[in-house]
Amino acid sequence: MATIKFLERTKNVTVKKDLKDVQIPCVVYGKDIKTRSLAIDSKTITPLIRKNDFYSKILEVELDGKNEKLLPKDVQFHPVNDNVIHIDFMRVQGDTKVTVEVPVNFLNRESCPGIKKGGVLNTVRRVVGLNCNASQIPDKLEFDLINSEIGDSVKISNFSLPEGVKPTITDRDFVIATLVPPTVEAEPETEAKEGEEESEKTEEGEDKKDKPTESSEKDSSIDDKTGKKEEAK
Template sequence: MAEGYVLKASTRDRVGKGAARALRRQGLVPAVIYGDKKPALPIAIPMKESTLVLHRGGFMINLGTIEVDGKSHRVIAKDYQLDPVRDDLIHVDFLRVAKGSELTVDIPVHFINEESCPGLKEGGMLNVVRHTVEMTVPADSIPDELIVDLATAQVGDSIHISSIDVPQGCIPTITDRDFTVATIAAPGGGSTAEDEAEDEAEDAAEEEADDKAEDKAEDSKD
């Protein structure tokens, strides 16, 4: 599990677009802490420090601590918005994380031994179907990544979730099939593996759309 972060915050007395813009002019980011059957807590976090935490990587899978008025809140970022020009944070939604709880997060997939992969040496192409895998994981041991070893992968091979060493206690949210994570497509295309990858990609896109719809159903936090 990657190193967490600590951010100091202050409570927000006012919410809404006007109040949010005023905070940003002061170098602050409007945010909210919600969940764990407690009332939502509107807060403001420092823009510079929080943007640095974001661009350090792993923002959506690392637990953080938000200190508000002398009280520490253990959280994980569930959503955020960026300024389209400066790439600074302009809003963050934090979920409270209770000790011993489980979370649903997207774990990045990392490929190793591409240089020695037989299929790639023969001219095949690595076709990544899922750059992340949605998993239910223990809050206290969120994996940084899933490792896919390509050392023996051949042209036409499909790499399924069952062939990946999943950390103990972590369970993919898709349980009805042994879904494809990547394929080694034949040179020139036209392989069955590519067709399978396209189907998986469509499934992944549909799942992402469903997730976004569920997220939008949450109360807005500005």
């Protein structure tokens, strides 16, 4: 578990001043405690926020001389510079029921038979929502691809969840990833079309050569009575 330090925010400390002092305002709430307005050092919390497992990691802190466990619940970012401007934490105990999103990790990608044959791992869900006690939150869900072939699907039923840990989606065996065949690009039809056009032009040219013109028909006409060739008029 990560350990961080909180600073007390007094009425004289504004959000603007907190941000100027590289401190991020936050609130701590939970069962049987009063909501607290605190602040946390930006350099301490920002690296943790950038990690995939931030929302499933319990943080150990000291509040009023007591050790407390907090679970991150919400982070607000500045719409322009993407800096963190506010964080919500929920105080938890071992038996506190929580809903968290846990990252999914795939093992042995390089040794996967399907990937070796050119298959592509299509990740449908990078995190999975789980319901469990705060003391049972898994660090991550892992699946071994060592025997996976093209066409295989990785579903939630393929993971061995700890006792008491259940997915938030319970009405179906949902897909987390699939191993799909490589994408085959269709051959361009430009050359084929050009060949067809050239062939059509050639045939049209030959037809014109074979077809006699009206003047040639007149020149070659013969008088039935005299048997002599009449000159074209």
